Amino acid sequence: MLYFARWKIILVLLICLAGLGFTAPNFVAEKTAQEIPEWMPRNQINLGLDLQGGLHLLLEVDVVAVIAERMESLENEIRPEFRSKRIGYLNLGAHKDYVSVKIRKPEQFDQALEAVRGLAAQVSFNPLTGLGGGLDLDITEEAGNTIQVRLTEAAVQERQSNALDQVIEVIRRRIDQLGTREPTIQRQGEDRILIQVPGLQDSERVKDIIQTTAKMTFRLVDVTTNAANVRAGGRTPPGSQLLPSDEQTAEGEPVEYFVVRKRIMVPGDNLVDAQATTDGRTGEPVVSFRFDAAGAKKFGRVTQENVNRPFAIVLDNKVISAPVIREPILGGTGQISGSFTYEEVNDLAVLLRAGALAAPVRFLEERTVGPALGADSIAAGKIAAIIGFILVMIFMVIAYGTFGIAADVALIINMFLIVGALSALQATLTLPGIAGIVLTIGMAVDANVLVFERIREELRAGKTPFNAMEAGYRRAIGTILDANITTFVAAAILFAMGSGPVKGFAVTLAIGIITSVFTAVFLTRMILVFWLRRTRPQTLPI
Numbered sequence: 001m002l003y004f005a006r007w008k009i010i011l012v013l014l015i016c017l018a019g020l021g022f023t024a025p026n027f028v029a030e031k032t033a034q035e036i037p038e039w040m041p042r043n044q045i046n047l048g049l050d051l052q053g054g055l056h057l058l059l060e061v062d063v064v065a066v067i068a069e070r071m072e073s074l075e076n077e078i079r080p081e082f083r084s085k086r087i088g089y090l091n092l093g094a095h096k097d098y099v100s101v102k103i104r105k106p107e108q109f110d111q112a113l114e115a116v117r118g119l120a121a122q123v124s125f126n127p128l129t130g131l132g133g134g135l136d137l138d139i140t141e142e143a144g145n146t147i148q149v150r151l152t153e154a155a156v157q158e159r160q161s162n163a164l165d166q167v168i169e170v171i172r173r174r175i176d177q178l179g180t181r182e183p184t185i186q187r188q189g190e191d192r193i194l195i196q197v198p199g200l201q202d203s204e205r206v207k208d209i210i211q212t213t214a215k216m217t218f219r220l221v222d223v224t225t226n227a228a229n230v231r232a233g234g235r236t237p238p239g240s241q242l243l244p245s246d247e248q249t250a251e252g253e254p255v256e257y258f259v260v261r262k263r264i265m266v267p268g269d270n271l272v273d274a275q276a277t278t279d280g281r282t283g284e285p286v287v288s289f290r291f292d293a294a295g296a297k298k299f300g301r302v303t304q305e306n307v308n309r310p311f312a313i314v315l316d317n318k319v320i321s322a323p324v325i326r327e328p329i330l331g332g333t334g335q336i337s338g339s340f341t342y343e344e345v346n347d348l349a350v351l352l353r354a355g356a357l358a359a360p361v362r363f364l365e366e367r368t369v370g371p372a373l374g375a376d377s378i379a380a381g382k383i384a385a386i387i388g389f390i391l392v393m394i395f396m397v398i399a400y401g402t403f404g405i406a407a408d409v410a411l412i413i414n415m416f417l418i419v420g421a422l423s424a425l426q427a428t429l430t431l432p433g434i435a436g437i438v439l440t441i442g443m444a445v446d447a448n449v450l451v452f453e454r455i456r457e458e459l460r461a462g463k464t465p466f467n468a469m470e471a472g473y474r475r476a477i478g479t480i481l482d483a484n485i486t487t488f489v490a491a492a493i494l495f496a497m498g499s500g501p502v503k504g505f506a507v508t509l510a511i512g513i514i515t516s517v518f519t520a521v522f523l524t525r526m527i528l529v530f531w532l533r534r535t536r537p538q539t540l541p542i
Contacts, residue, residue: 004526012522016413019515022420045422047198048430048504054198055206058365061167061191063160066359067097067151070159074099074137074149076262077119079239087112098150100142109145116147160190166358168193174209174350184428192364198428203368205347211361212316212351216268218299219260221310221322227257239263243312246320247339258319260312265302270295274352276345279337285345287336289352296332304328315348381434388441389415396445400452401541406527407448410519414444417515418508427511430504440512443487447480447520452542465540469532473525480521488513 022041025033036042071094078101082089088104089112103112120137136155140148151159168185175183175197184196197206222240230242239262244254273290291299303311303325312322313336321336336348393411396404418437422429455472463471488510495506 004529008522009526012526015518016417016523019413019417019420022424023416026419026423041420041424043423043426045419046426046428048196048428048433048501051429051431052199053368054196055203056365056367057195057197057207057210057363058188059171059193059195059210059361060364061164061193062360062362063163063191064096066159066163067156068094070151071095071097071099071149074119076239078116081115081119082112085111085115087115097156098148100146100148103145103147106145109141109147113139113141113147116149120149163358164191164193167361170357171195171210173353175206193361203366207363207366209347209350211363212357215357216271216313216315216352217264218266218268218302219262219264219312219314220302220306221312222259222261223309225259227259230259231257243314243317243319245322246315246318254318258312258322260314260319265311266291266295266298268352270298271352274349276342276349277335279335284337285340285342287340287345287349287352289334289336291332293332296330299332299334300328300330304330381431381438385434385438385441388438392441392445396448400448402531403448403452403455403528403540403542406524406531407445407452407520409527410448410524411441411444413523414512414515414519415441417519418511421511421515422508427507428504429508430501432501432505433508436505436508436512440509440516443512444516444519446483447476447517448524450479450483451476451520451524455540455542459540459542465532465537468540469528473521477521480517484513484517 022043025036025042026044030044033042033044075092075094078099079092082092082101087108090102090104092101093099101112103109116139120139136152136158138150138152140150142148164187168187171193172183172185175185175195183198184194186194188194195210222237225234225237225240227242230236236242236259240259241262243258243260245256245258247255249255270291271289272292272295275288277286277288278284279286307325307327310322310324312319314320321338323337340348389411393408396407396411398404400407415437418440421427427433451472454476455468458468458471459465491506491510491513495503495510498506
């Protein structure tokens with residue numbers, strides 16, 4: 001226990017220097033830290049919402065809308081299927097969680113039932129869940145030659161769970177592209193999402209970006225009817241719908257309306273990129289987009305077959321542009337223009353790149369945490385840490401003399417290692433995390449106390465200084481590991497099962513346990529061994 005190979009000495013020193021190196025950027029301004037060369041440590045500790053202020057949002061996902069959307073899609077599939085097979089029907093409509101249709105002629109009922117089952121069988125099969133291939137749709141025969149189709153209970157639960165996961169992922173991508181650091185986005189219950197964005201105060205912009213469904217589709221404009229006539233009470237043609245434009249007047253009314261076909265010619269799912277740019281001719285801000293191979297093929301075919309016909313770009317049931325197709329667009333790229341500001345085209349590009357929300361969301365809770373509260377918390381945490389640090393160091397010197405000084409040196413290095421590890425891992429420091437650091441200060445000397453007391457016992461038994469130190473470290477190491485491993489397990493459980501501030505406390509506690517064991521077992525022992533070999537005292541001042 002008193003022999004250190006050269007490689008061990010070098011390794012311990014390198015670890016200590018690494019701790020100092022990763023801690024150093026925290027003592028300069030953030031802008032200065034970013035100017036440090038990339039090959040050098042330059043990351044700073046991320047401060048949590050409670051320390052630097054920011055946004056706290058609680059969302060509710062409308063998972064019921066996912067089922068309603070599936071029913072509307074099924075309705076649009078049934079209509080052309082029945083028409084192609086010349087099956088007469090009445091009252092075809094999608095309701096909240098089912099689709100119903102009445103067959104005119106009883107003799108065609110079986111044929112209609114078979115057609116609906118055929119549509120159900122076209123649903124893609126999911127080998128992980130066993131759903132699909134017709135297994136996720138429940139088709140029943142109702143009185144009066146009526147067919148009713150709804151999702152099975154298992155399919156409903158699967159779609160709602162998948163929708164929530166997709167919404168979380170899309171929101172994460174949107175917020176990450178705003179340039180925020182370490183946002184917290186996590187699921188709460190069956191239909192809620194907790195969002196914490198440290199350092200961001202523009203709540204309205206964040207809410208707009210989060211809440212926008214950003215479901216973009218490309219559809220043909222119905223040129224057989226006039227939007228003004230429909231608004232005046234005219235009948236909307238089957239398979240079409242009246243949609244407002246995205247542009248609004250000063251009174252908040254849409255500038256114009258469009259009658260567009262419900263059939264989606266090219267879905268927004270085929271978009272692979274969207275960038276804010278300017279039009280080369282007019283200099284106006286626009287969004288350029290690019291499709292994947294499948295989308296480019298669809299887009300090229302549609303534009304080729306519908307030259308000189310208006311083509312609507314629909315975002316969340318609002319027409320943001322309806323240009324006339326002048327010539328086929330075969331390259332799979334295009335642009336969205338309109339009365340946009342530069343910030344609006346940036347936000348639109350962010351939304352399109354991140355993808356559409358699988359379901360609408362609404363805000364249940366919103367809090368803006370000011371940085372002043374965080375500054376007070378940091379100041380209070382610093383004072384608590386400094387007071388605890390000084391008291392522990394004084395106690396160690398009074399209780400163990402020279403050995404206490406060695407323990408204090410290791411304690412100082414331990415603090416650098418903790419801060420350096422938090423910076424290197426880009427962990428988020430919260431107020432409970434500061435509490436974890438303060439707790440670690442006391443725990444850091446716990447291992448040294450165990451060793452020093454064991455050395456005292458060996459000296460009372462009549463052993464020489466070298467033998468007493470050897471026996472003290474050898475017999476105390478097992479107790480040190482047992483005590484710290486059990487605490488580390490508790491920290492791991494807190495991290496796995498906790499959320500937000502609890503995780504912050506668990507992270508700092510776990511890092512503190514690792515660094516305190518390192519400094520006690522290796523650094524303090526190495527310092528004392530060098531001192532012992534250099535001075536060779538007749539008795540130990542402990």
